[in-house]
Amino acid sequence: MTMPWTLARQTARDAVKPLDAVEVALPDAVGAVLASAVRALADQPACATSAMDGYAVSGPGPWTITGRVAAGDPVPGVALGPGEAFGVATGAPVPDGSDLVVPVEQSAVAGAVLSVDTGVPCRHTDCRRESCGRPPHRGKHLRRRGEDWSAGEELLHTGAVVSPAVLGLAAGAGHDTLLVHRRPRAAVVVTGDELLRSGPPRPGRVRDAIGPMLPSLLTGADLLGTTYLRDDPAALAAALTGGAADVLVTCGATSVGAADHLRHVLATLGADVLVSGVACRPGHPMLLAVLPGGRCVVGLPGNPFAAFAAVMTLLRPLLDTLGGHTARPPATAWLGDVGAHPRDTRLVPVTRSRGVAVPVGHDRPGSLRGAALAGALAVVPPGHRGGEVELLTCGSAS
Numbered sequence: 498m499t500m501p502w503t504l505a506r507q508t509a510r511d512a513v514k515p516l517d518a519v520e521v522a523l524p525d526a527v528g529a530v531l532a533s534a535v536r537a538l539a540d541q542p543a544c545a546t547s548a549m550d551g552y553a554v555s556g557p558g559p560w561t562i563t564g565r566v567a568a569g570d571p572v573p574g575v576a577l578g579p580g581e582a583f584g585v586a587t588g589a590p591v592p593d594g595s596d597l598v599v600p601v602e603q604s605a606v607a608g609a610v611l612s613v614d615t616g617v618p619c620r621h622t623d624c625r626r627e628s629c630g631r632p633p634h635r636g637k638h639l640r641r642r643g644e645d646w647s648a649g650e651e652l653l654h655t656g657a658v659v660s661p662a663v664l665g666l667a668a669g670a671g672h673d674t675l676l677v678h679r680r681p682r683a684a685v686v687v688t689g690d691e692l693l694r695s696g697p698p699r700p701g702r703v704r705d706a707i708g709p710m711l712p713s714l715l716t717g718a719d720l721l722g723t724t725y726l727r728d729d730p731a732a733l734a735a736a737l738t739g740g741a742a743d744v745l746v747t748c749g750a751t752s753v754g755a756a757d758h759l760r761h762v763l764a765t766l767g768a769d770v771l772v773s774g775v776a777c778r779p780g781h782p783m784l785l786a787v788l789p790g791g792r793c794v795v796g797l798p799g800n801p802f803a804a805f806a807a808v809m810t811l812l813r814p815l816l817d818t819l820g821g822h823t824a825r826p827p828a829t830a831w832l833g834d835v836g837a838h839p840r841d842t843r844l845v846p847v848t849r850s851r852g853v854a855v856p857v858g859h860d861r862p863g864s865l866r867g868a869a870l871a872g873a874l875a876v877v878p879p880g881h882r883g884g885e886v887e888l889l890t891c892g893s894a895s
């Protein structure tokens with residue numbers, strides 16, 4: 498029944514398919530995965546524009562200033578002829594016939610006559626001297642139409658994760674919405690007669706440590722809510738069958754004690770149990786099941802560090818696939834002999850410095866003290882005596 502750790506994680510990744518594609522407003526797309534490529538809806542820039550505040554000029558100087566154009570103005574209706582100049586703002590469309598833009602700093606203006614003051618810094622990108630004595634060359638400080646991208650050009654490929662910069666790029670390219678995989682909806686069910694939701698623990702009563710940490714561990718998912726239940730199989734069955742969640746995350750009741758009802762309840766509901774116990778420490782009673790109808794149940798053990806280990810092993814990979822995320826290359830570090838288990842994978846809280854992982858201790862199954870101090874969990878395979886290991890980042894959801 499008990500499955501090797503790597504196989505359990507892969508089983509969670511493969512248990513589901515990415516959720517449907519939905520069109521969402523840009524601000525709602527951050528963190529989601531593109532379900533189709535993003536193409537530019539217009540040339541960028543849409544017309545030749547000035548990159549500097551100054552004067553667009555035609556031909557050799559001096560020039561006669563014949564007009565002015567600001568950012569937001571339409572393209573001037575008249576073209577510049579040789580010897581003519583137009584005052585331009587950064588981002589303003591330049592008149593047809595413009596050869597270059599003379600920046601304000603290099604402009605010597607007397608009445609309507611403009612010439613280049615070569616005694617000031619020229620800002621040639623290839624010139625390192627304060628003043629090179631050269632006038633700006635043809636095309637200087639002009640942004641050609643479509644020089645960043647052309648209409649129809651693919652800017653982002655399917656499967657890219659929508660970052661803040663992606664949002665800005667998509668907006669700049671003309672999009673109001675993006676087609677992304679729907680974020681999974683998760684619901685949390687915390688079980689246990691002994692649990693307290695506030696105040697200090699006392700003999701016989703334990704503060705719920707899992708409910709508070711779960712929302713920020715639900716990578717890329719929307720939390721519909723957290724339900725607290727007594728150790729009652731009927732209530733647990735009802736919680737697993739109602740609601741609109743794609744994934745139900747239960748806490749506790751995974752073991753074999755009289756009050757541990759999860760496995761029995763899943764059996765009565767006709768669930769397909771894909772993972773029932775994992776050869777890892779902590780967290781070995783964790784499970785993954787699919788209910789008739791397709792919603793998934795991830796059973797986190799009640800011991801809080803064991804629950805954390807189960808999130809990393811089963812829940813995050815499952816949510817990743819549902820959200821359309823593909824597996825990223827793992828972070829790794831060198832880890833010495835930390836007392837590997839002969840058969841089970843150990844998940845060990847570590848800090849990482851210059852490629853070396855250092856255990857922080859405090860890693861008993863009932864305690865999150867080590868995980869709270871750690872930047873990552875090192876995946877220590879059975880028999881490890883020292884060498885490169887995978888790191889699972891402890892941080893919050895993206």
Ligand SMILES: Nc1nc2c(c(=O)[nH]1)N[C@H]1C(S)=C(S)[C@@H](COP(=O)(O)OP(=O)(O)OC[C@H]3O[C@@H](n4cnc5c(N)ncnc54)[C@H](O)[C@@H]3O)O[C@H]1N2
Nearest residue numbers: 689703704705706707749750751752757782798799800803
């Ligand atoms: N006979 C066996 N007993 C146990 C086994 C086993 O293989 N055979 N496995 C042990 C391991 S390992 C774990 S892990 C736990 C898993 O237990 P459950 O998932 O059934 O959880 P509970 O029994 O409800 O609680 C275990 C422990 O954790 C505390 N707890 C529960 N929920 C929370 C919470 N939300 N926040 C903080 N602490 C919580 C609870 O009070 C218990 O102390 O089973 C072992 N037993």
Ligand code: MOO
Nearest residue numbers: 779780781803862
């Ligand atoms: O596997 Mo348990 O999760 O050690 O406490």
